[in-house]
Amino acid sequence: MNILLLGAGGREHALAWKMAASPLTDRLYCAPGNAGIAQEAQNVAVDPGDHAAVIDFCQQNAIDFVVVGPEAPLVAGIVDDLEAAGIKAFGPSKAAARLEGSKGFAKDLCQANAIPTAAYERFNVAAPAKDYVRKKGAPIVVKADGLAAGKGVVVAETMAQAEDAVDLLLGGGLGAAGAEIVIEEFLSGEEASFFALCDGENAIPLAAAQDHKRAFDNDQGPNTGGMGAYSPAPLMTPEMTGRTMNEIVMPTLRAMRALGAPYKGVLFAGLMLTPQGPKLIEYNVRFGDPECQVLMLRLMSDLVPALLAARDGVLKNFDLRWYPQSALTVVMAAKGYPGHYATGSVIRGLEEAAAIEGVEIFHAGTKEEGGKILSHGGRVLDVCGVGKNVAEAQAKAYAAVDKIDWPEGFCRRDIGRRAIERESKSA
16 A cells, blocks of 8 residues: 655654554655654655645555544544545544544533533633633633644643633634633543544544653643653553543544544543543544554554554454553653744764664654754654563663753653552552
């Protein structure tokens, strides 16, 4: 098969790495790709947001299957346009992608179908939103309704922070994404990232992971797109996985089918594991980043047939196998991220770092120029380790980080800390 992958980040590098290893893959292209993806696929200068250009490329290059990495093209209806042109594509339709494209839509769906989630209200005017905040008190969560590249959620610990967030979002601070907001109760517990492969009617759970959203050690600093992740997530026991499928994922699939928008693709449920059980924080309609990186390292099965089965509606009797080892990824980001940061600095030592046994490095925001690897984004590298447990995977990842010579970058030094504490207690 000739396959086109859309995207340019660490998630896409991990997907390209896994798909390139499939015997079903003849030619693999990535639009637009990055310096790391170029090792697995042929990068092409096509904008995933330009649907006509994507379709033209597919027709010119006999593309059999398109895999969509990021959320923006999905929410914009790229899968609908590809399928209408007779090109198979992996990912939800525009109508189904509303689960991520509109936080309010997803919350209303949960409420209508008794799917456990935080209590909430929707607002598009500041005054009643602030009244609601005052009535509920802090801590409280304020979210932009639309896509905001991981920057549309404020966990307000004080009333002043909540009111500032209302003013920022409804005042146009995130553009159209914040024209409407969702304000919801603060859930306490531990978060987990849960993924299910869906074919419109059936779903199979993938391995779970835990992400680290805050920029700095000990969960300090601003929220980011993710500073590291590990898998498996110890709290996602078989019982918790079963409850998540039965109480959250399957009711969502039934509800979407009833709306005439059957959900096909990967469904990413951000969960809060509470004393009452799993509750949905929010849905994403694609693989997580950086969770995808640790999932691909642990996936024993061929990825390509699984993606095709989801698209073709034949997941019912499908099964996936996973390596028992743990995988952990550390995100190296440009100093200043998630705020203002510079690009174009030289990154050295990647070959030495990648030579460590059990280490894989995925590029998230890089470009090659004159034989050198340069930073080209906020999150720049995903340095991954695989080991018999999270502690060993972490040790390998940080050993590789220490061999990378990039003074303009930074990373957290405590990825996987909670899981390692659990491991040491159970040893």
